[in-house]
């Protein structure tokens with residue numbers, strides 16, 4: 001499955017080998033050994049690119065990670081993830097449900113409630129945890145902005161701390177503060193730079209006939225960051241881009257509708273794959289490709305790009 005640019009393979013074979021199908025994959029309830037034995041921490045992971053924060057790096061049904069990982073995480077109401085930190089940025093894009101994310105420093109926690117299509121980029125070395133207080137489970141896409149992250153460092157795991165303290169990410173009663181973009185608290189100010197609300201982001205209409213909302217990158221309202229770019233693309237009925245090539249890999253995770261990812265070889269020959277919701281294609285650096293929407297409804301595509309800088313891609317109508 002994780003073969004790329006291998007000689008002797010057809011373009012269609014290589015595209016198929018870089019496609020992650022939701023229905024071919026399974027959720028892994030044992031992806032995080034540190035949760036084992038703690039029912040309140042239970043969560044399931046579906047790995048598309050790399051292992052994310054899981055040590056299960058040998059999974060052959062997972063695409064190889066270059067600059068970022070992509071996985072889905074599923075969490076049921078009443079459960080939480082203990083406060084921990086990483087050496088690298090990690091984003092949570094909410095797909096379904098409402099997720100509370102808390103950031104902790106010196107026993108004080110700021111909590112933000114994120115809804116569908118909202119995103120938080122957890123800053124490097126900041127203690128963060130999450131919890132589902134709502135009535136429906138949360139499905140989210142997590143990307144870690146490095147191919148092989150180090151194991152997380154736990155700050156308030158229920159192994160070492162009372163359950164109530166762990167559930168609140170390290171905040172004693174009265175030490176939890178609500179997210180507020182205009183708040184004065186240093187964690188509120190810091191978090192404000194890392195939370196993206198879908199409805200607050202400008203919609204950029206490209207002349208090529210599709211929309212972009214830039215979550216992480218160089219655009220108004222976006223989080224500025226030096227690793228990967230993250231964008232939500234909208235493709236109306238009939239949208240078709242001209243082929244473009246990046247000097248880094250990108251990943252397209254279809255969220256709504258259906259979209260075709262088309263690869264083009266040096267002779268202009270094409271291979272296409274249709275993605276439905278929760279299907280993904282990873283296109284390696286240097287591979288010419290484009291998207292088109294052959295369906296009767298609009299398509300929404302979460303796009304992750306392996307560089308924060310100029311990647312050589314130009315978008316035109318196909």
Ligand SMILES: [Fe+2]
Pocket residue numbers: 053084085086090122128152
């Ligand atoms: Fe994390």
